[in-house]
Amino acid sequence: MNLCLLCDEHDDTGGTLCPGCTKGTRVRLEAMPVLYRGLAPLLTPSVSAGQGRSGKGGPAPIPVTLDVLDIRGPGGMASLLESWVDAVRHERGMPEQPHTGSPEGRVDRAVGTLLGHLPWIAVSWSEAGDFAKEIKELARSVSTMIRPPDNQRGTRIGNCPAIDLSGALCGAVLRLAPGEKAVRCEWCGNQYPPFVWAQLKTWIDEDTKAGNAA
Numbered sequence: 001m002n003l004c005l006l007c008d009e010h011d012d013t014g015g016t017l018c019p020g021c022t023k024g025t026r027v028r029l030e031a032m033p034v035l036y037r038g039l040a041p042l043l044t045p046s047v048s049a050g051q052g053r054s055g056k057g058g059p060a061p062i063p064v065t066l067d068v069l070d071i072r073g074p075g076g077m078a079s080l081l082e083s084w085v086d087a088v089r090h091e092r093g094m095p096e097q098p099h100t101g102s103p104e105g106r107v108d109r110a111v112g113t114l115l116g117h118l119p120w121i122a123v124s125w126s127e128a129g130d131f132a133k134e135i136k137e138l139a140r141s142v143s144t145m146i147r148p149p150d151n152q153r154g155t156r157i158g159n160c161p162a163i164d165l166s167g168a169l170c171g172a173v174l175r176l177a178p179g180e181k182a183v184r185c186e187w188c189g190n191q192y193p194p195f196v197w198a199q200l201k202t203w204i205d206e207d208t209k210a211g212n213a214a
Helices: 019-038 066-072 077-091 103-124 128-146 194-213
Strands: 155-159 173-176
Touching: 019 077, 019 103, 019 128, 066 128, 077 103, 077 128, 103 128, 155 194
Parallel strands: none
Antiparallel strands: 155 173
């Protein structure tokens, strides 16, 4: 009887990962391409900035978070997954393969390769615990970026009523973040300080009514 290298529970199968951790690792690997694509909207720059109903245009600010750039960039998720591909292939005596193409394509290819090796990883590989732990932490980190925990997201105010230069309604969910004095739209960049909250409510109510009538 062995101990699972991830959860430290007894594993009757004699492998390096127990069936539960093997399944969890498979699910997280399968989710990686979806999580990677889910970060793309967070890189969309602001198209307006201001405190009113319409934006004023101007230079685009940096993306919402540099952490997103780190994971979406060539040295992020793609490289991490590929490093495990290389480690597995080396351990199994397979020749190295070049990692080429777009980061998105590299993520897809690395995930497919790791899923193909997962039965061997779960049974035989001494590094299975470190591998499964890193995949678990990566999945949790990216998931938190896409959908932060409720206690970090703040109070829901409504949908952003800002209208961009093309006349399109933003409509992103507005939240008052903990400790913040102004409501800021994470999508379009518009800010709503306390002195415009009464007008903000009016705009939100108008847009909600118009949406229900449509």
